[in-house]
Amino acid sequence: MLNQRELECGWIDSRNHATNKNLIYAKNAHSILASGKSVVFLKNRPHISSKTIHHSVAKEKSRVFQTGGTSGKPSTVFHDDDSITSAIRNLQKKIGYDPISTFCCLPLYHVGGWMQIERAKYTKGTVLFSNYKEIVTSDLRSVLANRWISLVPTQLHYLLGFEQALKNLRSCNGVFTGGAKLTDKIQVQLRKHDIPIFPCYGMSETAGMITLLDSNQFLSGVDGVGHALPSVKIKLVENQVFVNTDSQCYQKNDITTHEEWYNTNDLASFDPYFGYTITGRIDRLINTGGIKVNPESIEKVILEHPDVSQCLVVGQKDEHWVEKIVVYLVLSSSKLPLVQRHVKALLQDHETPKEWHCVQDLPLTDMGKVMKLN
Numbered sequence: 001m002l003n004q005r006e007l008e009c010g011w012i013d014s015r016n017h018a019t020n021k022n023l024i025y026a027k028n029a030h031s032i033l034a035s036g037k038s039v040v041f042l043k044n045r046p047h048i049s050s051k052t053i054h055h056s057v058a059k060e061k062s063r064v065f066q067t068g069g070t071s072g073k074p075s076t077v078f079h080d081d082d083s084i085t086s087a088i089r090n091l092q093k094k095i096g097y098d099p100i101s102t103f104c105c106l107p108l109y110h111v112g113g114w115m116q117i118e119r120a121k122y123t124k125g126t127v128l129f130s131n132y133k134e135i136v137t138s139d140l141r142s143v144l145a146n147r148w149i150s151l152v153p154t155q156l157h158y159l160l161g162f163e164q165a166l167k168n169l170r171s172c173n174g175v176f177t178g179g180a181k182l183t184d185k186i187q188v189q190l191r192k193h194d195i196p197i198f199p200c201y202g203m204s205e206t207a208g209m210i211t212l213l214d215s216n217q218f219l220s221g222v223d224g225v226g227h228a229l230p231s232v233k234i235k236l237v238e239n240q241v242f243v244n245t246d247s248q249c250y251q252k253n254d255i256t257t258h259e260e261w262y263n264t265n266d267l268a269s270f271d272p273y274f275g276y277t278i279t280g281r282i283d284r285l286i287n288t289g290g291i292k293v294n295p296e297s298i299e300k301v302i303l304e305h306p307d308v309s310q311c312l313v314v315g316q317k318d319e320h321w322v323e324k325i326v327v328y329l330v331l332s333s334s335k336l337p338l339v340q341r342h343v344k345a346l347l348q349d350h351e352t353p354k355e356w357h358c359v360q361d362l363p364l365t366d367m368g369k370v371m372k373l374n
Helices: 021-034 081-095 111-123 153-159 163-171 184-192 215-219 295-303 333-346
Strands: 039-041 046-048 063-067 075-079 101-104 127-129 147-151 174-177 197-203 208-212 232-237 240-245 262-271 275-281 286-288 291-293 311-318 322-330 355-359
Touching: 021 039, 021 046, 021 111, 021 127, 063 111, 081 111, 081 208, 101 111, 111 127, 111 147, 111 208, 147 153, 153 163, 153 174, 153 184, 184 215, 184 295, 197 215, 208 232, 232 262, 275 295, 286 311, 286 322, 291 295, 295 311, 295 322, 295 333, 333 355
Parallel strands: 039 063, 101 127, 101 147, 147 174, 174 197, 322 355
Antiparallel strands: 039 046, 063 075, 197 208, 232 240, 240 262, 262 275, 286 291, 311 322
């Protein structure tokens, strides 16, 4: 258990084990910030920042995140007290002003993990660190009462197979889920089991979520990621998402972000009642035969087949097509003809994949996104 000095950090739940790696990571990062220095969130440990890492002189007490998403091209994102606090206030205006206590299962070197500590500190909540698989093995209903959990779709897919996990998830305030789109299959199961899911959309550049769909709407059948949080402005230009928010990072890589509207490269649709639905990314569009195809629309059709659990659609250079549509999917090769017939019946000719690869698994980031295959 924790000693008295550790318990003085009011955001640390007393049930944390003193040797928990995430707890140690969080305390070290908190200590760096408390000393007035800036912290770089590296995978193995938080690091005191330097000009070498910053490429410039950063503001006091900056939080510096390395982010690569699915592209594999790393970027460095800089936040300060103002942007972090603004992100928390925007969320409070949506979910209320009670302490935001969490059951933290995400890596702390990602915004989605670290912001759970920031929210708890700011709102006088507490953080209990754990592996998400503990939700399967232990009855945590009393522990999770009045707590929030942040989970990615791959974690939810795993947890849905266990009755104890379902009981535990139903007992919490809600489950924030982002990082990747929930498949139709997962959504059906979450609604069937009455899990209080709050789908959201955000990024490292905005200190986490900037939209949120209420769980009551989700459970009633609404798809998407909801409306913009208070003080967040979103506009669509030819379906491309631009964001204006006071939680935006003050610098990305070597460039100070003075732009009023930040270009996310994400694509979305908007419904005045239901809010936003993220439909893809500009940098994933495939130019095949002179027609731009959204790979996520193809992935959605493929994932409708009951035998497919995961898939990735990419464009590969081709002399005839400019780019040909190629699919990697987790599937037994003996079942591939069934999936191909299913897809051919639902897609237009120019959307139909030219090449198929059956694999045992797809590489995922720590935040549950499928990494781009070279």
